[in-house]
Amino acid sequence: MNKAALLIALIMLLISLLSPYIAPYDPEDFSFDSLMPPDEEHILGTNSLGQDLFSQLLYGFRFSTIIALVSAFISTFIGTVLAMLCSYYGGWVEAFIMKLTDFFLIIPEIIVIMLFSVFAGPGLYNIIAAIALFSWSKVTRILRTKSNLAIKDEGAQYTLLLKGNLADVMRKIWPQIYPAAATMFVLQCSKAILYEANLSFLGIGDPTVKSWGRLIRQAMDYEGLFFEGAYLWWLLPPIACIVIFVGAMSLISFDMNKETIR
Amino acid sequence: MKSVKSLSRVVIENLIFFIVLVVLSFLLPRLIPGSPIYGLADNTHVLNMSVPEEVLSRYKEYYAPEKTLAEQFILNVEQLLKGNLGYSFHFGLPVSDIIKGRIGWTLLLSISAILISTMIAVSMGIKAAMKKGSFMDKLLVFLVILMEAVPIFLFGLLIQMAFAYKLRLFPAQGAYSIGMDHETPGFFMDALKHSVLPLMALTFSQTPSFLLLVRNTAIRVKKEPYVEMAVYNDIDEKTIKYKYIVKNCLPELIGKLNIHIIYAIVGTLFIEVIFSYPGMGELMKIAAGARDYCLIQGIFLLTGLYGIAVNIILGFLTNIIFPRMRA
Numbered sequence: 001m002n003k004a005a006l007l008i009a010l011i012m013l014l015i016s017l018l019s020p021y022i023a024p025y026d027p028e029d030f031s032f033d034s035l036m037p038p039d040e041e042h043i044l045g046t047n048s049l050g051q052d053l054f055s056q057l058l059y060g061f062r063f064s065t066i067i068a069l070v071s072a073f074i075s076t077f078i079g080t081v082l083a084m085l086c087s088y089y090g091g092w093v094e095a096f097i098m099k100l101t102d103f104f105l106i107i108p109e110i111i112v113i114m115l116f117s118v119f120a121g122p123g124l125y126n127i128i129a130a131i132a133l134f135s136w137s138k139v140t141r142i143l144r145t146k147s148n149l150a151i152k153d154e155g156a157q158y159t160l161l162l163k164g165n166l167a168d169v170m171r172k173i174w175p176q177i178y179p180a181a182a183t184m185f186v187l188q189c190s191k192a193i194l195y196e197a198n199l200s201f202l203g204i205g206d207p208t209v210k211s212w213g214r215l216i217r218q219a220m221d222y223e224g225l226f227f228e229g230a231y232l233w234w235l236l237p238p239i240a241c242i243v244i245f246v247g248a249m250s251l252i253s254f255d256m257n258k259e260t261i262r
Numbered sequence: 263m264k265s266v267k268s269l270s271r272v273v274i275e276n277l278i279f280f281i282v283l284v285v286l287s288f289l290l291p292r293l294i295p296g297s298p299i300y301g302l303a304d305n306t307h308v309l310n311m312s313v314p315e316e317v318l319s320r321y322k323e324y325y326a327p328e329k330t331l332a333e334q335f336i337l338n339v340e341q342l343l344k345g346n347l348g349y350s351f352h353f354g355l356p357v358s359d360i361i362k363g364r365i366g367w368t369l370l371l372s373i374s375a376i377l378i379s380t381m382i383a384v385s386m387g388i389k390a391a392m393k394k395g396s397f398m399d400k401l402l403v404f405l406v407i408l409m410e411a412v413p414i415f416l417f418g419l420l421i422q423m424a425f426a427y428k429l430r431l432f433p434a435q436g437a438y439s440i441g442m443d444h445e446t447p448g449f450f451m452d453a454l455k456h457s458v459l460p461l462m463a464l465t466f467s468q469t470p471s472f473l474l475l476v477r478n479t480a481i482r483v484k485k486e487p488y489v490e491m492a493v494y495n496d497i498d499e500k501t502i503k504y505k506y507i508v509k510n511c512l513p514e515l516i517g518k519l520n521i522h523i524i525y526a527i528v529g530t531l532f533i534e535v536i537f538s539y540p541g542m543g544e545l546m547k548i549a550a551g552a553r554d555y556c557l558i559q560g561i562f563l564l565t566g567l568y569g570i571a572v573n574i575i576l577g578f579l580t581n582i583i584f585p586r587m588r589a
Contacts, residue, residue, distance in 0.1 A: 103279055105521075106569040108528045112286070115562045118550055119291040194413070201415075201532065202550040216415070220535075231419075239416055246413070 005251035012245060016061035023055040027210060035230060044233045048222050056210055057237050063211040064245070067128055067196045072188035074132035079139025080181050084170050086140070087147040097140065104137035110198055117199060122206040131195050139184045143177055150176035183256040190249035197242060212238040265581060272577035276570050283566040287559055288338050292331065320349045324556065347563065348556030352548065357560035360545065365527070365564070367437055368534070368541030371457060372526035375464035380519065382469050387476025388503060394481055403477070406470040414467040414529075418536040421463045432458050435538040460537045464530065468522060475518050479511045486510070513584055520576045524569045 015022070024043075025032075034050040036042055044053040086094040104112075117130040150156060156172040164172075193212075199205045200213030207214070219225055219235040324341065326334055341348075347357035390399045426434030433439070438453045483489065489506050497506075522529075527542050534543030542561065549557040 099275075099278065100282075102275075103282055106279055106524060106573050107283065107566045108525055108569070111528055111562055111565050112290075114546070114550065115287070115290055115558060116294065118553060118558050119555065120294045197413075198531070201535070202547050204550045231423075235419070239413070239419075242413060243416070 002252065002255040005248040005255075008244060008248040009252065012061060012241075012248070013065060015058065016065040019058040019062045023058045025052040025055045027051060027055040027059045035228065037229075038233050044237055045230075047218065047234060053234055053237070056215060057212075057241065059210055060212045060215055060238060060241070063124075063209050064193060064196065064213070064241070067124070067131070067209075067211060068189045068192045068245075071128045071131040071135070071192045072185055074128070075136040075192070076139055076181060076185040076188050078132070079136035079184065080143055080177070081170075082136065082140045083143035083147050083177070084173055085166075086144045087151045087173070088166055088169055094144075098144070101137040101141050104134070109134050109137070110195060113195055114199065114202065114204060117204050122208075124206060124209050127196065127199060127205045127209065130199075131192050135188065135191060135195065139181075139188065142184060143180055146177040146180045147173050179256070183253050186249050186253040186256065190246040193242060193245055212241050265585070268581055269578060272574060272581065276574050276577075279570050279573070280567075283563065283570070284339070284342065287563050287566070288335055291555065291559065292334070321351065321556070324348045342563075347560035350549075350554050350557040350560075352552040352554040352557065357557050360557065361542070361560060361564055364541050364545050367539060368527055368530055368543065371460055371464065371533075371539065371541060372530050373523075374457075375461055375468060376519070376522050376526065378461070379465045379468040379472055379522075380515075382465070383472035383476050384508065384515070387473045388480050388508060390473075390477045391480030391484060391507075392499075392503065394484075399477075403474070406474050409466070409470040410474075412467075413532075414463070415532040415536060417466045418460070418463040418533050421459055421466075422536060425459055425462075432456070434459070437539050437541075456539075460530075460533045460539055463533050463536075472518060472522070475514060476511065479514045480507050483507050483510045513580065516576060516580055516583075520572065523572050523576070527565050527568055 028051065030050045032042065032046045032050045032052060034046060034048050036046045038045045042052050042054060044057060047053055047056075082097050086097050112134045113130045116134065117126055120126040120130060150173045151160075151169065153172075153176065156169055159168050159172050196205075196211055197213035197216065200209075200211055201217050201220075203217060205214075215238040216235065219231065219238075222230070222234075225231045225235060324346075326337055329337070345358060347361070349355075350357050350360055353360055386402065390402050393399050422434055425431050433456050437456050438449060439456075484507060489502065492502050492506055528546075530539075530541060531543035531546060533539070534541045535547050538544065542565075545557070546561055548554070549561060
């Protein structure tokens with residue numbers, strides 16, 4: 001189970017790295033006939049603008065995985081640092097940070113992300129920033145318990161006794177919460193993919209960033225999608241990619257979970 | 263005395279959340295580099311169409327970009343107290359009026375979905391827990407895990423394709439037939455018929471995780487000594503099921519319901535867009551597409567307020583029903 005999911009994730013990563021080399025056509029090239037069903041030349045046919053859908057899907061791997069990995073990394077980083085600050089300072093700092101994570105339980109993260117990215121305007125960096133800045137709350141909530149336990153450990157306590165500063169204590173805590181942080185990173189990846197799909201679906205973000213979500217949105221915007229059977233090769237492949245990605249991530253985290261988050 | 267203390271704690275906590283919400287909705291649009299609020303005076307061409315002078319002046323009046331941040335904040339709070347959420351330049355109407363016309367449809371859809379999925383989840387979850395390890399239980403858990411991995415828009419699309427386009431049983435789009443008179447009794451039936459498919463999709467997406475939670479909680483409660491004692495005392499199964507098990511699962515169930523109800527406005531987004539349902543989700547899509555800043559801010563504030571209100575009500579409920587849950 002674990003190995004299969006890991007293999008799928010690696011293959012997806014490889015595709016996103018190699019997409020410019022394996023894509024048969026330029027994804028922006030609209031010189032083909034429009035709405036062709038799949039054949040040997042166009043594996044997934046073409047869309048209403050006459051662009052090759054298979055190439056678009058392959059480039060979609062690139063944008064979606066970049067957004068997922070980078071924003072998940074940043075949000076896990078923010079969440080972990082805040083969790084460690086909680087256990088180092090305790091008191092009102094901890095209370096304040098925990099209240100902030102409670103806030104995101106009540107106000108859905110996606111709506112804060114939406115507000116931010118509408119005002120920030122289009123751009124790949126703005127999408128990543130929006131997702132990364134407002135999706136760390138769960139990381140903090142889970143890792144705080146871990147780091148509160150870790151700081152009671154001998155190593156960290158000696159460091160505190162020797163008047164070690166924040167960085168020293170963090171260095172002592174990190175090896176203990178690292179497995180949990182890795183699990184959270186994997187979970188954040190699938191969350192980021194879904195948030196990005198939400199944003200693209202709403203039409204927020206950059207029209208030139210052709211992620212899976214954007215492909216879904218383009219397909220949905222075409223009126224005759226269901227009457228001509230075009231959904232089979234236009235709409236379903238990007239949805240399938242998201243489902244497989246999210247599924248692989250949750251399987252991986254599920255197996256990591258057994259050992260770490262309990 | 264203790265209950266008053268813990269109830270006032272709920273109120274104070276949520277008051278803090280409310281202040282954070284207002285400050286966030288004020289600061290976020292203004293602190294983002296290159297924010298359109300400051301550039302709007304020079305850039306009257308939004309979406310390649312020039313904004314009429316009247317709309318622009320209303321806009322400037324609302325945001326007042328030339329004043330200092332503190333003055334702007336006071337103005338913002340004053341406007342909020344009056345219930346003025348700004349003016350939507352896409353619709354040409356006050357934001358509060360637009361939201362008022364739509365929030366009912368969304369709440370109708372999501373609250374009925376929550377009710378239905380709660381009923382299914384509780385009844386089937388308990389049944390699975392009572393027969394833990396049986397073939398039915400294993401099958402149910404497998405199906406639930408499978409369904410959990412399916413994103414909500416896939417449910418929506420598949421249901422729309424099967425029941426609206428292939429079988430033609432129910433209408434595929436909208437919340438009522440166009441041209442229908444809102445006063446006639448037929449309107450109710452018409453609206454009901456239109457809501458069947460989106461409701462089905464929402465229920466399908468909400469039930470699995472809920473069912474799993476009920477099952478796992480019930481299995482835990484089933485092992486408690488008081489349930490085992492009840493079994494030895496030959497108390498009949500129905501009483502054990504509902505009085506002993508379901509009642510003690512309630513804290514977890516209310517926690518889960520809390521999340522579902524908070525997501526009631528935002529969670530219908532995909533379903534509403536797929537079925538062209540005239541609720542908040544579709545409004546969000548229009549607002550985002552048109553970059554209608556006031557409208558988006560209004561939706562944000564209202565969703566936040568709604569979440570806080572739900573939090574207070576459910577906080578009170580938990581306090582009253584379960585004294586032992588009091589912090």
